[in-house]
Amino acid sequence: MWQNCRRLAFRWYRKVYGTESSLTKGEKVSAALQAAGVMIFLGLFFYKSLKAVPFMLPAGAFYLAMLAKKKEERKKERLRNEFKDAILSIAANLRAGYAVENAFRETLQEMKILYGKDALIYQEFYKIVQGLANGISVEALMGQFAQRSGMEEIREFADVFYIAKKSSGNLTEIIYETAGMLGEKIEVEKEVQVLISAKRLEQNIMSVVPFAIICYVSIASGGYFDPLYTTSAGRAVMTACLVIYASAYMLGRKITQIQV
Numbered sequence: 001m002w003q004n005c006r007r008l009a010f011r012w013y014r015k016v017y018g019t020e021s022s023l024t025k026g027e028k029v030s031a032a033l034q035a036a037g038v039m040i041f042l043g044l045f046f047y048k049s050l051k052a053v054p055f056m057l058p059a060g061a062f063y064l065a066m067l068a069k070k071k072e073e074r075k076k077e078r079l080r081n082e083f084k085d086a087i088l089s090i091a092a093n094l095r096a097g098y099a100v101e102n103a104f105r106e107t108l109q110e111m112k113i114l115y116g117k118d119a120l121i122y123q124e125f126y127k128i129v130q131g132l133a134n135g136i137s138v139e140a141l142m143g144q145f146a147q148r149s150g151m152e153e154i155r156e157f158a159d160v161f162y163i164a165k166k167s168s169g170n171l172t173e174i175i176y177e178t179a180g181m182l183g184e185k186i187e188v189e190k191e192v193q194v195l196i197s198a199k200r201l202e203q204n205i206m207s208v209v210p211f212a213i214i215c216y217v218s219i220a221s222g223g224y225f226d227p228l229y230t231t232s233a234g235r236a237v238m239t240a241c242l243v244i245y246a247s248a249y250m251l252g253r254k255i256t257q258i259q260v
Contacts, residue, residue, distance in 0.1 A: 018106065027071070031064050034061035034063065034066070034067070035064050036060065038056070038059060038060055038063050039057065039060040040053055040056075041056070042056045042059055042242070044236075045211065046212075046238045046239070047238060059246070075120065076149070076151055079120045079124075079149060080151065080186060081186065082115060082120060082121035082155075083121060084182045084186065085111075085121075086107055086111055087157065087175050087182070088120050088175075089106070089107040089110045089111070089181045090103050090104065090175055091172050091175035091176045092172075094171055094172045095172050096173070100165070100171065101132050101137055102139060104128055104129060104132065105132070107125060108122070108125045108126060108129050111125055123147070127141070130144060131144075138164050139158075139166070142157075142158040142161050143162065145158065147157035153185070156178075157178050160174060160178060161174075199256055203252045203253070207249055207252070210245065
């Protein structure tokens with residue numbers, strides 16, 4: 001069992017500190033300190049021993065992966081909103097009479113003005129424009145963009161764009177319709193997030209309540225929980241409580257993570 005936990009911990013560790021991680025160096029240091037704090041807290045709370053801290057490695061690694069996932073989700077949400085504006089800009093440029101390649105070049109400049117050079121959408125469209133300068137087709141560049149983003153919406157748009165370009169379809173209308181559907185999806189996602197935000201708050205509160213109760217009883221009645229920390233049966237009970245708590249916490253997070 002310990003071997004499986006260690007492999008799982010290292011897999012989460014690579015997700016956060018590997019080459020595919022989206023965390024900056026400072027964020028990685030901060031996340032590592034927070035994870036260490038979580039491990040020490042759990043080791044002391046459930047076992048009252050620093051010797052138990054190394055066994056909390058899976059919990060620390062899970063916390064690191066959770067932070068990385070949150071940042072990745074925020075990054076994708078930001079890119080999704082920026083992408084909607086970008087494809088509307090492309091459609092407007094096409095309607096103004098620009099060729100497809102020039103429409104992308106104009107959109108790059110508009111994204112620079114709208115979001116700045118540090119924006120994800122500007123960086124991605126800069127790569128597309130550079131690719132066009134090197135003679136790569138816009139369809140191939142959009143496919144690469146979709147692959148890098150890992151987002152279903154961009155991948156679907158790249159597929160539609162490829163088919164419309166090859167079949168000489170009405171790109172302007174197709175792009176406008178795609179932008180409209182993407183905008184509707186974004187609005188639905190926002191409404192869903194508002195509806196479940198209260199449940200997420202309830203989950204966070206309920207996650208803290210067990211610790212608060214036990215801390216209160218320990219302070220009010222010193223020694224009441226000593227058998228749980230000084231006997232083999234007590235340690236087994238605390239281990240079972242830790243497993244149950246971790247399972248309930250992960251289940252609660254999964255329930256409140258609704259994908260549209």
